Amino acid sequence: MNQYVQDLGRRLLAYGDPPELDFHFFVIEDGRINAFAMPGGHIGVHTGLIRKTRSESELGGVIAHEIAHVSQRHIARQLGHSQRLNLQTAAALIAAVLLGSQDPQAGSAAAMAGMAAPIQQQLGYSRQHEREADRTGVRIMADAGLDPHGMPRFFERLAEASRYAERPPEYLSTHPLTQDRIVEARDLAERARPEDPFNSGHHAFVRARLEVLARQADSSSAVAALHDELRRAAGPTERAAATYGLALALSREARRHEQALALLGTLAPLHADRLYVLLGRGEILRRAGRPEPALAAYAEARSLYPGSSAAVYRHAETLLQLGRAEPARRLLSRAVRDGHDAPQLLRLLADAAHASGREAEGYIALARHYHALGERETARAQLDNAVRTAESAYQRDRAEALRERWTP
Numbered sequence: 060m061n062q063y064v065q066d067l068g069r070r071l072l073a074y075g076d077p078p079e080l081d082f083h084f085f086v087i088e089d090g091r092i093n094a095f096a097m098p099g100g101h102i103g104v105h106t107g108l109i110r111k112t113r114s115e116s117e118l119g120g121v122i123a124h125e126i127a128h129v130s131q132r133h134i135a136r137q138l139g140h141s142q143r144l145n146l147q148t149a150a151a152l153i154a155a156v157l158l159g160s161q162d163p164q165a166g167s168a169a170a171m172a173g174m175a176a177p178i179q180q181q182l183g184y185s186r187q188h189e190r191e192a193d194r195t196g197v198r199i200m201a202d203a204g205l206d207p208h209g210m211p212r213f214f215e216r217l218a219e220a221s222r223y224a225e226r227p228p229e230y231l232s233t234h235p236l237t238q239d240r241i242v243e244a245r246d247l248a249e250r251a252r253p254e255d256p257f258n259s260g261h262h263a264f265v266r267a268r269l270e271v272l273a274r275q276a277d278s279s280s281a282v283a284a285l286h287d288e289l290r291r292a293a294g295p296t297e298r299a300a301a302t303y304g305l306a307l308a309l310s311r312e313a314r315r316h317e318q319a320l321a322l323l324g325t326l327a328p329l330h331a332d333r334l335y336v337l338l339g340r341g342e343i344l345r346r347a348g349r350p351e352p353a354l355a356a357y358a359e360a361r362s363l364y365p366g367s368s369a370a371v372y373r374h375a376e377t378l379l380q381l382g383r384a385e386p387a388r389r390l391l392s393r394a395v396r397d398g399h400d401a402p403q404l405l406r407l408l409a410d411a412a413h414a415s416g417r418e419a420e421g422y423i424a425l426a427r428h429y430h431a432l433g434e435r436e437t438a439r440a441q442l443d444n445a446v447r448t449a450e451s452a453y454q455r456d457r458a459e460a461l462r463e464r465w466t467p
Contacts, residue, residue, distance in 0.1 A: 060086045060268070061401070062369055063261050064104055067115070068122050074202035075126045075195075082129075084122070090273060092217070092228035096125040108230065110269045111216065115262040116209025119200055124210065124234075127195035128188065186235050190243065197247040204257040207248035214241045260296045264335040267304025271311060281308040299330035303339055316347035334364045341373055353377055368399045375407055384414035395424075402431040418448040423458055430465060439465060 061084075068084035080100035090107040097103070102125045104118075112118040193210065200207040218236055221227035267285065274281035285305035292298040302322055310319035323331070323340055330336060341356035357374035364370055371394040378387035388411035395408060405428035412421035426441035442465075445458035 060106070060109070060265055062367065063265050064109075064118075064122070067119055067259075068102060068126070071119060071123050071126055071199050071203050071205075075123070075130055075199045080129065082126075092220075093230045093233075094121050094125055095233065096128045100129050102126065102129070105229075106269055106273070110266060110273060111220075111228075112209075112213060112262070112266075113216075114206075114209055114212075115258050116200070116206040116256070117213040117216075118209075118262060119203070119205045120196060120207070120210030120213055123196035123199040123203075123205075124192045126199060127192040131188075131191055131195060186237070186240075189234055189236075190240060193240065193244045194247060197244065197251050201248075201251035201253050204253055204255070206253075206256040206258075207251050208245070211241055211244040211248055214244060260333075261335070263297050263300030264303055264333065267300045268307065268335070268339075271304055271307045274308075275311065277312075279312070281312050284308075295327070296330070299326050299333075299336075302326060303330075303336055306343065307339055310343040310346055314346075316343055319343050320347075332363060334360055334367055334370065337363070338369060338373055341377070345377060350377055350381055368394070368401045368404055371399055372401075372404055372407060375411065379407070379411055379414065384411050387411040388415045388417065388420075392420075400427070400431070402428050405431065417450075419445045419450055419454040419458070422448065423454070423461070426458075426461065435465060 064086050065084045068082065072082055082100035082102065084102050084104070086109070087103050087105050089105040090110075091105055092108045092111050093105045094108050095103050102122065104122065108121065109118060112121070197207045197210060200210065214236055217228055217231060218238075218241065221231055221236075267288065270284055270288070271281050274284060282305065285301055285308050289298065289301035289305055292301045302325065306319040306322040309315040309322070320340065320343055323336060323343075326336060337356050337360035341353040341360070344350070344353035344356060354374065354377055357370055357377065360367060360370035361374060371390065375387040375391045378384075378390070388408065391404060391408040391411055395404060405424050409421045409424040409428060412418075412424055422441045422445035426438045426445065428438075429435075429441060430438035439462055442458045442462045446455050446462075449455035449458065
């Protein structure tokens, strides 16, 4: 899922005219409907929001909107504006306290007025940013070949959901949504729509997997939900994704592994060779106690999708579970050298290196893992361990070079 969101984010970013930042897109396992942008180009998407979207264009609309918040410097402008408003609020409250010492009722009214005015200004400022992000996001989507109507469609679904919910989706608390804004986004999309929108076909598989994970506490609910998805599926990709999800649900929840594998076997070759299906087959085979065929499925996934960190991770994880630490270490070490430097891979490489008796290599991988997560002190402590356990001058020099690079 992380890789899918990263790929979609990079596709949009290529057309986003962003500032000189190293953008990071990531998924948060949280059922609430939310997404956000942080300073430095960090854009997070909740799994709950991905489940709520119905197409790649809808999810792309959210990500393009967040990219626009960064590229238009809304965060920096909002922080500066908030500081000015805080000074204005403080001045109003001080005046209210002085007035209240003479007339408590007048002082209370003045305090309320002093706080309400800047809050109203802040809301107006946010709405201005939202419309600007909509305009920029729609353009980014159209240039990237996504259907820009995905943005207003998702807004309409959020507005409908908030109408009957006790609490509106978290996304609306940080992204004010009005009917005027929906209409404006729809008009922008109509004018910007590309002639031949491109859909990767991955979104339906990601949503099917999330449906299973979200319902894993209820064994019958996931199976029933995916059966219903399969009945309502409109096209071949949607049917293949629902079949994949149903197979995962049967294996994960009902332990019907052979039925799940047979279900995957009904997919046409075009869909049977998809990354999600190959990884799903490996997952079901492992759960059924058949690790060797699972390794074969992961090897096929790596062969067909050499850029997939998920295929590398699952293959190495299975090798480790079988006690084959050295092959797992070699596989992960090669992947990391080739640019697969996701924190999860580095952590697994550390486990494989330690299990292979390569202590210093394991500590260096663990240091890179913590550094990627922003835990600088913990990362430097692991480098100290690497220097202490180094088996060669090369390993010691490597650890010391990283420590020097990471020291402010």
